[in-house]
Amino acid sequence: MPDLPILYSFRRCPYAMRARMALAASGVEVMLREVLLKDKPSELLAASPKATVPVLVLSDGQIIEESLDVMQWALEYRDPLNWLGGKALDSDWISACDGDFKHWLDRYKYAERYPEHTAEGYRQNAEAFIQRLENQLSGSEWVGGDAANAVDVALFPFIRQFAGVEPSWWQQAPYPKVSQWLENWLNSALFSAIMAKYPRWESGQPGERFPPNPDRGAPINP
Numbered sequence: 001m002p003d004l005p006i007l008y009s010f011r012r013c014p015y016a017m018r019a020r021m022a023l024a025a026s027g028v029e030v031m032l033r034e035v036l037l038k039d040k041p042s043e044l045l046a047a048s049p050k051a052t053v054p055v056l057v058l059s060d061g062q063i064i065e066e067s068l069d070v071m072q073w074a075l076e077y078r079d080p081l082n083w084l085g086g087k088a089l090d091s092d093w094i095s096a097c098d099g100d101f102k103h104w105l106d107r108y109k110y111a112e113r114y115p116e117h118t119a120e121g122y123r124q125n126a127e128a129f130i131q132r133l134e135n136q137l138s139g140s141e142w143v144g145g146d147a148a149n150a151v152d153v154a155l156f157p158f159i160r161q162f163a164g165v166e167p168s169w170w171q172q173a174p175y176p177k178v179s180q181w182l183e184n185w186l187n188s189a190l191f192s193a194i195m196a197k198y199p200r201w202e203s204g205q206p207g208e209r210f211p212p213n214p215d216r217g218a219p220i221n222p
């Protein structure tokens with residue numbers, strides 16, 4: 001077996017999802033090690049003391065420990081869908097998503113941990129970003145323009161999380177364009193491929209090949 005990069009990942013983590021999507025789209029194979037955030041393996045902590053996922057360990061020992069950097073690395077390696085076009089990963093959309101939007105999303109999702117305000121209040125703050133996205137998607141099918149690119153991919157797992165907090169509210173929320181955009185991603189073969197379930201990684205094991213079926217995981221437009 002070739003010396004593949006190792007990806008420490010957690011299936012439901014939105015940062016890990018965006019990284020897995022870029023890896024799968026690029027067609028690069030890695031050994032995925034599914035971890036539990038509550039009980040991280042010492043190998044992950046040794047590779048990356050900041051202890052967040054995703055972390056990619058390259059065969060030369062280089063550590064890539066930010067999801068956007070994993071995306072950049074994968075897409076620089078191979079970018080068949082031209083997701084990096086126009087320096088997509090430098091987009092203000094991503095900094096707004098990972099900054100303010102994520103801040104309010106966490107409070108909306110775990111409102112009981114932040115009793116100063118109601119879940120609805122947190123949701124309304126998060127909706128400022130969703131409304132901007134709705135306006136953007138009223139002018140083009142994808143955030144990145146006429147075709148999906150890395151900006152769309154980077155945002156998608158977080159919008160999915162937002163929509164999933166109160167699905168019945170989301171279904172009637174006034175964001176038809178965002179809703180359609182989200183459905184496109186949710187129904188994509190690429191998303192199914194990256195959400196394949198893996199057993200928890202056990203120390204001493206190499207990990208599982210990812211994507212699970214490269215023919216499905218490789219270049220698939222949403």
Ligand SMILES: N[C@@H](CCC(=O)N[C@@H](CS)C(=O)NCC(=O)O)C(=O)O
Binds near residue numbers: 014015053066068
């Ligand atoms: N800036 C990091 C954030 C990654 C992150 O916060 N991941 C979460 C899981 S979604 C994590 O690992 N948290 C550590 C923990 O829960 O212990 C990135 O983009 O990769």
